[in-house]
Amino acid sequence: MDRSHKPSALTPSTTGPQPSVHSEQGRVIATLPTGDSVEVLLYGATVVSWKHNGRENLWVSKAAKLDGSKPVRGGVPVVFPCFGPPPKDHATSALPQHGFARNSTWQYLGKSSSESGKLASGGDDAVKLDFGLSSAELSEDAKKAWPYDFGLVYSVTLGKDGLQTMLNVQNKGKESFEFQMLLHTYFKVDDISKVSLTGLGSATYVDKVLNATTHTQSTPSLSITGETDRVYTAIKQDTTSILQDGKLRLDVIRDNLVDSVVWNPWIEKAKGMGDFEPKDGYKNMVCVEVGAVDGWQKLEAGDTFEGGMIVKSHL
Numbered sequence: 044m045d046r047s048h049k050p051s052a053l054t055p056s057t058t059g060p061q062p063s064v065h066s067e068q069g070r071v072i073a074t075l076p077t078g079d080s081v082e083v084l085l086y087g088a089t090v091v092s093w094k095h096n097g098r099e100n101l102w103v104s105k106a107a108k109l110d111g112s113k114p115v116r117g118g119v120p121v122v123f124p125c126f127g128p129p130p131k132d133h134a135t136s137a138l139p140q141h142g143f144a145r146n147s148t149w150q151y152l153g154k155s156s157s158e159s160g161k162l163a164s165g166g167d168d169a170v171k172l173d174f175g176l177s178s179a180e181l182s183e184d185a186k187k188a189w190p191y192d193f194g195l196v197y198s199v200t201l202g203k204d205g206l207q208t209m210l211n212v213q214n215k216g217k218e219s220f221e222f223q224m225l226l227h228t229y230f231k232v233d234d235i236s237k238v239s240l241t242g243l244g245s246a247t248y249v250d251k252v253l254n255a256t257t258h259t260q261s262t263p264s265l266s267i268t269g270e271t272d273r274v275y276t277a278i279k280q281d282t283t284s285i286l287q288d289g290k291l292r293l294d295v296i297r298d299n300l301v302d303s304v305v306w307n308p309w310i311e312k313a314k315g316m317g318d319f320e321p322k323d324g325y326k327n328m329v330c331v332e333v334g335a336v337d338g339w340q341k342l343e344a345g346d347t348f349e350g351g352m353i354v355k356s357h358l
């Protein structure tokens with residue numbers, strides 16, 4: 044792939060300890076002096092752990108395959124270039140559900156001090172890990188199914204009070220292409236019956252559980268009381284918050300993205316998924332997935348798109 048993306052080295056600090064980064068067995072782990080950490084598999088560039096103040100914020104199934112045989116059931120799978128089953132009449136039609144990014148092996152491009160002003164804790168207190176995937180590195184099957192020349196850089200920044208994940212999509216070819224993208228985050232919660240989501244009031248959504256019918260959310264907050272699979276589009280607020288027992292736990296902030304999917308498989312769907320364990324794990328997770336999934340993003344030759352999320356923990 045294009046090696047022109049070279050993150051700068053961590054800025055040496057004159058004060059106090061630095062974040063540490065190490066890679067082992069197909070994963071990269073960054074730890075801040077506070078003990079907060081993030082863990083990313085090269086397989087799918089899937090973030091599989093984000094710990095803040097000693098608490099894990101991501102849910103990963105106990106039966107998740109981490110060996111590259113299947114997309115990871117949990118963490119933050121990257122969905123690209125199509126969301127859900129691709130339509131028959133589209134250039135992505137031969138791809139699997141949710142595309143190839145989540146089941147391709149990415150390259151670790153390196154670490155740098157965070158340049159993001161969006162995490163309160165930037166500079167020496169934050170560390171950014173970059174991962175890359177380009178057309179040249181795809182499996183022969185994926186290349187054949189989607190023969191475009193592209194470069195993805197996925198940046199995972201761990202800060203003192205948040206995690207930022209940004210996907211940069213570049214069209215390196217001579218023709219335009221269309222894509223969708225989504226960060227399919229499985230957030231860990233203590234008890235789904237006490238969870239509510241705010242920030243989706245008045246937003247319009249397609250309810251995949253109700254035969255893909257379109258609705259407008261009439262209440263300011265959403266409780267999860269059964270199988271939920273909603274695709275919210277053109278959301279006006281930039282933040283969806285996850286509350287537990289009425290207390291703010293996490294803010295999920297969309298960056299240059301206006302769509303979000305809320306998903307919980309509940310009892311029957313969880314039973315039907317071989318890689319979903321424990322079977323009552325649906326009580327401890329909720330997916331809030333930021334993305335661009337309403338129609339298609341068209342990227343002209345040479346152009347770049349960037350979108351992602353900032354998650355702030357309030358515990």
Ligand SMILES: O=P(O)(O)OC[C@H]1O[C@H](O)[C@H](O)[C@@H](O)[C@@H]1O
Pocket residue numbers: 114127140141251272273304305306330332
């Ligand atoms: O089983 P997967 O391919 O990982 O998909 C898991 C889920 O992803 C999204 O949330 C979709 O809206 C759901 O319809 C789908 O069931």
